[in-house]
Amino acid sequence: MSTNLPSMKSIRRWLFTTNHKDVGILYLLTSLYFFLIGGTLALLMRIQLLGPESDFLTSVAYNQAVTNHGLIMVLWFLSPFAFGFANYIVPLQIGAKDLAFPRINALSYWFYLFSGISIVLSFFYGAADVGWTLYAPLTSSKYSPFLGLNFTAVAITLFIVSITLGSVNFIVTIIKMRAPGMKFKHLPLFSWSILITVFMMLYAFPSLFAGVIMLFADRVLGTLYFSSVEGGSLLWDNVFWFFGHPEVYIVLFPGIGLVGDIIPTFTRRPLYGKKYIVLSLIIAAIISFFVWGHHMFVTGINPTVTKLFTLTTIAVSLPFDIIVIAMIESLIRSKIRLKTPFLFGVGSIMIFIVGGLTGIFLASVALDHHLRGSYWVVSHFHYVMVGGSVLALLGGLYYWFPKITGKMYHESLGQLHFALSFIGFNLLYFPMYLLTDMPRRISTYSAASGWGNLNYIISIGGFLFAFAQFLFILNLLISWKRNVPAGPNPWKSDTLEWATSSPPPDHNFDNIPIISDKGILYSTDGKEHTNTDLHSSHLSYWPILMALSVFVAFTGLLLNQILFFIGVIIGLISLYGYGKEEFTVIEDKTEPGWPFEAVSRIKLGVWSFLASEIILFGALIGAFFFVKANSLTWPSPGEMLSIEHGAVNTFILLTSSFTAVLSLVAAKSGSRNKLLSTLFITFGLGLAFLYNKGLEWQELFAHGFNFSSGLPETTYFITTGAHGAHVIGGLVILTFIIIKTFKGKYINGDHSTIENFGLYWHLVDIIWLFIFPLFYLL
């Protein structure tokens, strides 16, 4: 049975699709485009450094190339490339028809695309030239006065929205939508790696989001987070690297998972110690949140803390030892088929070993002081990120190309691509290990430095690597044109994506797969595709429009007020359309979803989102503590803020939480009038909270307290502003709920929306309970 999507040649399909395979292809193609942009910037840098005293690029242009190469490769190429596969393959690997929330999946992609457009736009307004780590105070308006950096901040914001939506979606999908019988032990390593990765994303990105909110506020509103001595570079470093180190594993793990699927296929035996690999990935993911300080050894942080980070940094390397050893063990005495995906997979492990080993040196404070600013670090992280991740993902494209296209790629060209990539890569990055005396952030060097020869070799390696990628694109085009049928399972692999046709039908499997230790069976009850009757096209106009509206509004905020209002209007229309659209996803029979058996998909999604919110506000409140601890003076309670305003708002929110829970009681009892009245009271209390907050802000402004008048004001306005934005978000949701209640919804046993709204609203209340004493009473 088909879902009646328009043909693949229809533009309508690609703009409005919510099918996970279409979205996966969109992710893959868009990320490859960014690979091209990031790669071009890298080549510009290598031309500049080819020889000494080059004036090919100005120092500003060079810095812009370095900055945006890093940002684009890490954020707009690596993760989205991996998530192109995740979109396409994970539902197939777990035997599902789609992701849990198909429209949110499409929304996630469009936010990603528009975030990418924003970073490209930044080039037209003076692109950021401060390094991909966006270190403060270089990012302040004083040192970076151009609009380009504002576009970068907008780009990262939109990207984080995309990532958060995607993380929630994959968590729910992998936990709740596995085919009957598919225990976690049956989950292929790639799907495992995606599950662990999205959990890391969920907890890591909100910290960056908090950082970008503060950065944006500093640049647009004139707040003082990073331009003050009390906050400054150390505040940014902490917030950024709390995200930054897990981010390394976020881009690495899908590659490891992919190699974990490739190796058993091409060695024709199960992966050695799979459960220990999974356990190692989980342990490494957890520890990765406690190692960020090793990126700050040269900043003069507390020596005791550096010892802690030395320990955790060494500890985080241990799980990777287990992973690498298990993969090597899988190769011993196996009947290897030396196909392109396998070559990339093994090549990736070889390179990752070098990258991992050279990283351990950086756990030593003494060595780090010498190596941190040198090309050693550049080489180390490229050996991890390019070797460990890019090569593995390229192997993944060869591995799944037959599945995605139904066609076999050109094997000889693929092997040549690997050989030249491997040689080019090592020629490019290994000599950098020898350049331990060359600073890594200089745009040129003198002939007397003696760095010329190695830089020449490095640049040649860079161009060889780039040429290899040209062969890769050529291979894709030739293979598409050659049209050699691949068949459903060309690799004789036993994971579930190969148990359906190539490419798979829109609904993935003709029958529900049932998994057991003996293999895959299929349901034959004929009831498995009733959802296609309910939702025949699976198209939605709203995700693209909603993402576009946010992009237009942000662009307007930076460039033109009219554009901003156009964005807001489109946003309201798309929100209305999105909320009104009947988009049903039928829940097939699945594995119970341990450890969330009793939790519905939407509720698990909401809770996952709320978990990320805790980090977001934790980081903002942490920033408050940080600047306050560094400040010599701070207003005492009642001096700047009126305790009355805070207390009134606390009682208002507490009461609104109570009325929100009464709404649930009313919905459960089936009383429409009680439900409507409690919803209206909750709405009114939310408005009253905002009104009181508005009054308070007005009074503060009237008394000369504004965004830039001091750190107490800065932290107060931004933290309560972010909280107020969440209240507004809650009121928008509540508006939809009230409209639908008028139409008779939620009182006939379908009260889950009321409950899920309550979960959000109560968290907003809880956050205020912390903000109130911190800002008003202590």
Next chain:
Amino acid sequence: MKLSTYILVFIVLVVTTALELWIAGRPSVTRSFLISSIVILTGIKAILIALFFQHLKDEPKSLSVLLIMGLIGALALTVISLLSIG
């Protein structure tokens, strides 16, 4: 959950907030007592809302773990950042 439970929790929340305000308004209270009592009272209020209004009391423990992991992350970021100040 019963309506009476919600009402009771709401009353406790209001009384606890009033208690916070009363303690904060006492000039004789030492700063360390003020901080510790506010931390405890705020913690109690947050836990009550999570357990009863968000129904975590009746939900699988795994949901609480999901949130506690976020809380640990936020606390780690805050505490270690503060400790990192040379």
